[in-house]
Structures are given as C-alpha cells and as structure tokens.
Amino acid sequence: MRETRIYLKRGKDRKVRNLYPWVYRDEVRRIEEGDVVADLFSNDGVFVGRGLYSKGARIVWRFLSREYDPIDRTFFERRIGEALSRRIGINSTAYRVVFSESDFLGGLVVDRYNGSVVIQVRSRGMEEVKNLVVDALTSTLNPRFIYERSDMESRREEGLEPVKGPILGGEPPILTITENGVRFYVDVVGGLKTGFYLDQRRSREYVASLVREGMEVLDLFSYTGGFSVYAALKGAKVLAVDTKGEVLELAKENAKLNGVEIDVLKYDAFKLLGESDKAYDVIVADPPAISKRKGERKRILGAVWKLTYNALPRLKVPGHLYICTCSYQASLEDMLKYIRLAAIDRGIPIHIPAVLVQPEDHPYFPHFPESLYLKCVHAVRVRI
Ligand code: SAH
Numbered sequence: 001m002r003e004t005r006i007y008l009k010r011g012k013d014r015k016v017r018n019l020y021p022w023v024y025r026d027e028v029r030r031i032e033e034g035d036v037v038a039d040l041f042s043n044d045g046v047f048v049g050r051g052l053y054s055k056g057a058r059i060v061w062r063f064l065s066r067e068y069d070p071i072d073r074t075f076f077e078r079r080i081g082e083a084l085s086r087r088i089g090i091n092s093t094a095y096r097v098v099f100s101e102s103d104f105l106g107g108l109v110v111d112r113y114n115g116s117v118v119i120q121v122r123s124r125g126m127e128e129v130k131n132l133v134v135d136a137l138t139s140t141l142n143p144r145f146i147y148e149r150s151d152m153e154s155r156r157e158e159g160l161e162p163v164k165g166p167i168l169g170g171e172p173p174i175l176t177i178t179e180n181g182v183r184f185y186v187d188v189v190g191g192l193k194t195g196f197y198l199d200q201r202r203s204r205e206y207v208a209s210l211v212r213e214g215m216e217v218l219d220l221f222s223y224t225g226g227f228s229v230y231a232a233l234k235g236a237k238v239l240a241v242d243t244k245g246e247v248l249e250l251a252k253e254n255a256k257l258n259g260v261e262i263d264v265l266k267y268d269a270f271k272l273l274g275e276s277d278k279a280y281d282v283i284v285a286d287p288p289a290i291s292k293r294k295g296e297r298k299r300i301l302g303a304v305w306k307l308t309y310n311a312l313p314r315l316k317v318p319g320h321l322y323i324c325t326c327s328y329q330a331s332l333e334d335m336l337k338y339i340r341l342a343a344i345d346r347g348i349p350i351h352i353p354a355v356l357v358q359p360e361d362h363p364y365f366p367h368f369p370e371s372l373y374l375k376c377v378h379a380v381r382v383r384i
Helices: 013-017 073-085 124-128 130-141 153-158 198-210 226-233 245-257 269-275 296-314 332-346
Strands: 003-008 022-024 028-032 035-041 047-053 059-065 094-099 108-113 116-121 145-150 163-168 175-179 182-186 216-220 237-242 263-266 280-285 315-325 350-357 375-381
Touching: 003 047, 013 035, 013 047, 028 059, 035 124, 047 124, 059 124, 073 094, 073 130, 094 198, 108 130, 116 130, 124 130, 130 145, 130 163, 182 226, 182 245, 198 226, 198 280, 198 315, 198 350, 198 375, 216 226, 216 269, 226 237, 226 245, 237 245, 237 269, 245 263, 269 296, 280 296, 296 315, 296 332, 296 375, 332 350, 332 375
Parallel strands: 003 035, 116 145, 216 237, 216 280, 237 263, 280 315
Antiparallel strands: 003 028, 022 059, 035 047, 047 059, 094 108, 108 116, 145 163, 175 182, 315 375, 350 375
16 A cells, blocks of 8 residues: 655744644545555645554554655664664663654654663554564564563543553563663563653752762652662661552662662552651652643642642751653743742742753753753752
C-alpha cells in the first residue's frame, strides 16, 4: 500500500515547518488514506514532512522526518543511534534512550536499565510500526529483555487498549542499576511508569549536594527512595513518606543495598505536613502528576501552594525545600508565583537559589513547548 496523504487547511503548515510535531484532525482539509506512513502537504500541495498516521485519533499525524525517508528498520536505527549519541555524559547504567517527540520519534519512549529495555508506545501510528522499532532496538542495544509498559489510560484516546508484557526474553526479574554510584533495585514489571523516575537523576544529585552529616531529611512522595538513599549516603537521618506500602519496602531494600538505613512511613504527605511540628533541614516534595482532566493547572498550583505553605514552618533556618511538578500545564513562572504566595501567606522569607528542569535524557525540545514538563524549585528558608 502507498503512503497516506494528508492535506492541511490554509496556513496550518506553518507550525509544522517550525517543527511542532503534531497535527490535529481539525487542521486537516483532506486525507487520502493509505498505510501508516503519512506525507503531509500544505493546502496548495507542497510537501511539509513525513510522519505516522493515527487513524481516528485527535492527533492525526506525528512528525518523523522533513524528508521522504523510507520508514524502515534503518530509519529507526538511525534515530536511536542519534539519540544515544546525545546521552554520552550520563553517569548511570539507566537512562531514557528515546523521549518521544524530543527525539523525533513521537509516540515512543525507550528506557534502558543496564542490559534491559522498557518501551512505551503511546500512539496508534507508532503501534503499527512497533515491530520495526523492536528490530531496531535489538540491533542497536542488543538487550537481554525488551518489556512493554504501555499501560497508560491515554492510549484509549488513540483507540488502543493499555497493555503490558514481555516482547523479548520473557518476564524480566528485579533489576539493579547504578546511578551516580548509587545502586537501586528497579521493578520494571510492577513499578510505576517504566519502574524508576529516571527524570529525577539530576535532582537527586543536586539535593544530595545540600545534605551534610547528621541533617534531618524528609522525603515526601518518596516512591522507592531515590532522594532518600542519596541523602542517607551523605550521613543524613531520613524519613521517606509514601501512601504505597510496597514502594516503601523497596525503598528500605534500596537503602540496605547501599549499606545505609532509612525510616519509612506509609502516610499521606499532605496530611503529615499539616499535622507534624517537627523541623527538618531538607524537605523534598515530588508529588505525582495529576491526571489530565479539566482544571489540572489550577489543581497542580493549589498543591504547590499547599505543600510550600505547610513545609516552610517545618524547616529549620536555614532549611531547604525542594519542590517539583511534572506536568507541562503548570509553567515555571506559575510555580514560582505560587511558592512566593505561600511564603508571603506564611510570613516566612525565602531565597530561591536554583531551578532545575528535566535532564538531558528527557530533552526539552523548545519547538514543542509541551516537552518541558518537569520543573523543580529549590527554596531556602532564611532569617532576616
Ligand atoms: N521522588 C520519587 C518519585 C515520586 S513518584 C523518586 O525520585 O523516585 C510519586 C509517588 O507519590 C508515588 O510513589 C506515589 O505512590 C506517591 N503518592 C501519591 N499520592 C501520595 C500522597 N498523598 N502522599 C504520599 N505519597 C503519595
């Protein structure tokens, strides 16, 4: 079958020429149906790019190339190879190899944990070329396991069921990774997302740089203890808080794996901050993404305000709050504003010495603003 041909409405080619990688159905004038590979044309028939067609989806086309490249195994090998070449400075055996649109493979996420690979397929178009992707991953990374974690509800918007399961090598065991010299167990089958929050690698290193021997650290929304273990290795007394008992078990194991100990508490982080009157040197607040519903931005910023408002009095002076949001809906400016408002409402002065965003294996591609999703703010409680 030949390629699908998609003709845009007048003027709608501009943003794709500026490298925005998505076309919405209502921007399309006419579709000549063919296979999953789809060529995009302006209203007057000039070629704009080649991509993947997600039939029936709201995002009907996702960018792959500015040329008429054959979309075969070699194409995916080249894209994966280029992505790998941008990630050579990472001091970890686990990192994101492909971050979807930012690595010019919209709809695909590939995470590498030592010799194992976990993929997420988020679009119908990418689903239809999954075999080529798996072949290309096999030849470029030579993995022992390829496991799929496409178990996200958003797949339904593309007419796909959420799925998870082995693709190559059967069911992977609990894996062990080494990140900046710190070791972690990763459960790629039962863990959240693909098993580990690879996007907080730089944050964990940064927060560890604030910690001194004997400090007291509160790690809220700890998951399997990423921040906690780094802090414990610096000699801190750490309390990890999460509502999920099983992740706290793994957090304890992760501490042991590194020859340190942490305390864990199965409790609601919001409640704990409101109730406790203990003071800490460092509080980390890395809440989960709020599901994409109407009013998401307001709810995220409400959470930022509340966490900051309740954390500031729980800090020694000086004491450090490291607070994150992982949704592109709340901008960095928004976040800084709500942190400032919480500090004013509390009457507690703060400094903001650093702002961090997602690291280089989750690249922010500015032509696609939605790709800037993770923002963390370091606020210090100061005395005047
Ligand atoms: N900081 C972690 C990742 C956090 S993921 C790391 O670096 O690895 C978010 C975590 O918040 C999940 O483990 C989830 O179980 C937990 N969580 C969700 N709601 C919570 C709540 N109200 N109180 C405490 N933990 C919560």
